[in-house]
Amino acid sequence: MAMSLGDLGKMATRIGQDAIKKTQQFADVTALKLKLEETKNVTDNLYKQLGAVYFKHCQDPSYSEALEQLCEQVAQSLAHTEEISAQIQAIQTVRRCTQCGGEIPNNAAFCTDCGTRMIALRCASCGAALLEGAKFCNECGAKNDN
Numbered sequence: 001m002a003m004s005l006g007d008l009g010k011m012a013t014r015i016g017q018d019a020i021k022k023t024q025q026f027a028d029v030t031a032l033k034l035k036l037e038e039t040k041n042v043t044d045n046l047y048k049q050l051g052a053v054y055f056k057h058c059q060d061p062s063y064s065e066a067l068e069q070l071c072e073q074v075a076q077s078l079a080h081t082e083e084i085s086a087q088i089q090a091i092q093t094v095r096r097c098t099q100c101g102g103e104i105p106n107n108a109a110f111c112t113d114c115g116t117r118m119i120a121l122r123c124a125s126c127g128a129a130l131l132e133g134a135k136f137c138n139e140c141g142a143k144n145d146n
């Protein structure tokens with residue numbers, strides 16, 4: 001029996017969901033970018049409507065209700081666009097552990113997944129970056145008490 005378009009659609013959705021699980025991060029950004037495109041299209045459409053309504057308003061100044069409504073919708077749509085852009089920005093600037101690739105907060109000193117130190121220890125005496133587990137500074141020889 002031939003598969004209907006609906007079946008194909010369902011299958012595509014299932015495959016899509018599996019892919020999302022595997023690459024959540026990537027999928028989040030992709031979904032957000034799609035959403036961003038959508039909101040931009042909504043704004044464009046509102047602008048077009050606004051143009052038509054404004055023309056009507058020019059011909060009959062008493063016609064202004066739809067104008068205000070549309071302006072409000074445009075403002076909302078622009079705010080929504082801004083919001084989604086900020087979300088994409090936040091995801092893309094996430095720091096990753098150099099060891100295990102896990103996500104870590106920007107200010108974290110250690111990876112929350114594998115415990116790898118994220119901020120190099122510095123020598124108290126000369127400020128040089130210390131090697132992991134070093135007992136003495138490799139720059140000035142000062143003892144490392146950390």
Ligand SMILES: [Zn+2]
Nearest residue numbers: 097100111114
């Ligand atoms: Zn890690």
Ligand SMILES: [Zn+2]
Nearest residue numbers: 123126137140
């Ligand atoms: Zn030093």
